Amino acid sequence: MSPSFYLILAALLFAIGVIGVLVRRNAIVVFMCIELMLNSVNLTLVTFARVNGSLSGQVMAFFVMVVAAAEVVVGLAIIMSIFRTRRSASVDDSNLLKY
Amino acid sequence: MGNVIAASGVASTAWLLLALPAFGALVLLVGGRRTDGWGHLLGCATIVLAFAWGLVQFLHATGLPAAQRVRNLHLFTWIPVNALQVDFGLRLDPLSLTFVLLITGVGGLIHIYSIGYMSHDRDRRRFFAYLNLFVASMLLLVLGNGFVTLYLGWEGVGLASYLLIGWYSDRPSAATAAKKAFIMNRVGDVGLALAIFILFAKLHTTQYTQVFAQAHTLSGGTLTAVALLLLLGACGKSGQFPLQSWLPDAMEGPTPVSALIHAATMVTAGVYLVARANPIYDLTSSGRLLVVVIGAITLLLGAIIGCAYDDIKKVLAYSTVSQIGYMMLAVGLGPFGYALGILHLLSHGFFKAGLFLGAGSVMHAMDDETDMRRFGGLFGRMPITAVTFGLGYLAIIGFPFLSGFYSKDAIIDAAFAEGGWRGWVFGLTAAIAAGLTAFYMTRLVIMTFFGPARWRDLKTADGRDYHPHEAPAVMTVPMIILAIGSVGAGAYLSIGDRLANWLAPSLGVLRKAEHGSLATTWVTVLTLALAAIGVIVAILVIGRRAVPVRRPEPVAWPVRAARADLYGNALNETLVARPGQWLTGALVFSDRRGVDGLVNGIAKAFGGSSGRLRRLQTGFVRSYALSMLGGSILLIAALLLVRFSG
């Protein structure tokens, strides 16, 4: 099977993730879209590792996963505390950090 | 000039001359109110001791052969930087010792006089401290062995003069006069400083001994420049044209100050400077010519203005301006006149100090009134003052065989002796001014001591009657001594050229012109005739008519011009003061608005633009994400472009 299928899929997933981040307001959904982008990148990394016959791509994918896991922990905690104080999970509601 | 030898023996203790008055000033200033009780006595004692010590030095010097009379006393090195080695030392020679005696002698008398004159002043002790400071500075001025020590004394006397002119500091006019005196002196001082710079640039020394020894190596232009700059300094200190206008204002100070500083000693420092720098002036005839011209202008100007004033001290002040003009003219004549200038300086020191002390005695009696129109008929009330004043008056107008007759006539004679147009111009100017002198001095004496007692119908400023009375002995005794000097000094010093011979090691031998524009006899006759005319006119115009208490207005234009100081002050005002004020205002404004405004403007521009730019930070995460995306796309596009275009 040609690697281009995997790459196209990864690109599609990435695009969906980007659009999700840009258009959705719910923080949880935005967060999931970011995960989607990360995983599409992982897919790309694994694909190229396979194509080049090198392991470093796969190692990198593991790094991304570890970082993503850590990020989920912190990110969800932040979202939770924001939700508790503001009774809202919309990213547009927390816009105090400006000018 | 002869050689200069190191001082030894008695001469090596000459520093005591400076140390005594300096010590007095220091004790009185630092001691403060604790010394109030005996401060004036200490002040007098130090000066009298200094006079005694000066006398010892003088007698010691007269015992030396003429060739050994110029001595140098090194005290310590003051400013040493490589080639520049400024000595703090003294030059003991006939010229400086003559001045020492004048300064401490007249100074001592005026100190004693001041005990009485200032007895009502709460701060009498401080007054004596300043007087002592003055004497110390003045002694340093004349004794210093280089131009820089001279400069130190030069500004030191300026400081003392500032402090004493502004003595009655709650009078704004006194404070302003003091400031004016100091600043106009500074203008002259800059000339002196520049002369020192030039001398160092060319000769690499500022000490008299080396400068005078090498003066002949200087080019003509340099010599003239130095001579002119020294003259500028002399003009500032001695109230010579065009820097004369501070001296009359300086009469705001107490009268003993006017007598000591602004008549007998400090204002003659300019004459001393020219005489001291005689090896330089000897070499530049154009420099000397300018000295003579300045002297001639000033002596005429002072005499003219002196005729118009009603303030007794201002008349005497302009008289001083005029008499110093004579001295300047004399020293400008070079070897023909140095000694004559000093002779007139000494006799003037006696009679003008005496006249001022007399005026002070009158003011003391008349509740500090200085307007002669309010005086009159004081002869009977204060005979000692009147007699001593009268002797001083006769001396200044050149009455035969009194001091002025010998000293002033000799100058007029020497001026005629220049020959050619110069002889006529300068000689006639000096002679005419002698006539004017006779006029204004006679006017002064008549208005003060003779005629009806105008003060009987008048009240003092705070509404009391005048009670003129003779001064106490502590004031009259100095006046009597000075009067004796006014009578005899001229004859004593000039007969047989006694003074000139004594000064020869310092000033060179006094030369006498063989053939002048006018023979000496005729000069004497002319001068006496002009003086007599002046006296007679004054008697006719002033003495035979009632003197109005209020100053008559309007008057003819010459009187108006003279009353306005021949527009000297107006000229300063328009040329210097007003543009200066305008410039100050303009620069203060432009500093605030221009320079600082630019700086603050830049700061504001940054602040403003950042205020606009920060609006981009909306706080919406999505818009940040979009800009990140846009940025990444741009980056990738650029990468691809580079990768695939070439």
Add this chain to the structure above:
Amino acid sequence: MTVLHTAVATTPATTSSTGFPVLLALLLLPLVGAVVVSTFRNEPRAAKLVALAFSVIELGLAVVALFVYRTGGARLQFSASADWVPSFGVHISFGMDGIALVMVAMIAFLVPVVLGASWAEKLPEGRSVAGFFALVLTLEALMVGVFAATDVFLFYVLFELMLIPMYFLIGNYGGVNRRYAAVKFFLYSFLGGLLMLASAIGTWSYVQSVTGNGTFDWATLTSVVSHAPLSTQLWLFMGFFFAFAIKAPLVPFHTWLPDATAEAPVGVGVLLVGVLDKVGIYGFLRYNLELYPAASRTLAPLLLVLSVAGVLYGAIVAAGQSDMKRFIAYVSLAHFGFMGIGVFAFTQQGTVGSVSYMVNHSLATGMLLLVVGMIAVRGGGSVRAEDYGGLMKVTPILAGMFFLAGLSTLSLPGTNSFVSEFLVLLGSYQTQPVYTILGTIGMILAALYVLWLYQRVAHGPIRGNALVGLAGGPGAAADPSVGARKVVRDLSGGERWVLAPLVVLILLLGFYPKPLLDVVNPSVTATVQQVSVQEGN
């Protein structure tokens, strides 16, 4: 042919002449003092006493250094060095020549005086005394470091570090507009410092390209960079020039100074005008002239024009000030102009004059500023000349001190400033007569602005809001001086102790400046030779 012909390298002596590291002690003692003082947060009196004790010991050390210093010895003495960033040739190295030594001695002298003068300083709400005194001691250590640094990078670092305590001293303890003044001061100096850093790096890379061995060591730089082509030198010169022209300040770069002086507490103002600004002139001498002699010669006319402009501009604007602290700032501007003339005329006398002017200006304007502070304490904090009048009648000793400081400011012979002004002008006249003659106008103007201010404040009848108010209003007594004297006291014992050392030094250095000149002279000779030696090349 012989081994001896290899010239002896001009490296400085690297060992101190005594076993005891005086310079190191001078540097560290105030820092230790600052730490100790800052622990006395709740005991202001103890904090003051401890700070004063430390500063007095520091002064003692400085006196020791003056005695240990050998006038005819090596150029840099008390040297000590340690690696900092070896890969870039950055060292922590200190050493003093005669010029640095007198500056350090002057700092050590001024700090106790300043601490004494700040004894009763009214601090703004919520500021601690200990903090103030600790900051002053920190500043002292950094200032000593700036003058003693012999590594250009270290100099830069200390130059910028010095801003921090000063920023807080102005910004936290100053007058009403203190924030504005502090920020302005900081930005100005910082901007200049950055330009200097750029030049320092440029110099480093030039040295590396020539010798293959980059270093910031001052002695090495002077021997290498001074042979750089003129165009290189010009660029590098400019960076240092801006830093020092702002610091000194020269004329168009000066507007931070009046604000900073006016807003700073009096004691801090003394350190600012008296010491911090001197880094500018010192920097010109030490860095611009020695590192870039060709550029210095080429640009001398520019610097002289700026200096003369400073003399005249400062004097004229000073005459128009009614705020006495701003007046002092503008007077300083004029004096810095004189120092600039002396430095850039490249003569021995002129340069010695400038160096001694650095010391004497600190004494003169320092005393003037302290006296103004004492007047302000009596006049309800006002420093405006029109709020006073007739001070001589009320507080004669204070007025006398004011006058003496004024005399020194206008360089009356017999006071310290005369010696330096005279040397500056006399020296400069040898090479630059035109600029010198223009500069002498500043002498006349000096008399004008000092005496005019004195007349307004001290002469005349008692007047002005500050004094008349205290005397119980106009007409409260027949002789208002009696009323005013009851309320307004003349100098207290403490104030006399603060001013007395200044008075003594002003007169002493006026009549016997030889010790000072002798220390400075050999170091100046080296500088002047450096800047004029390559005239032929």
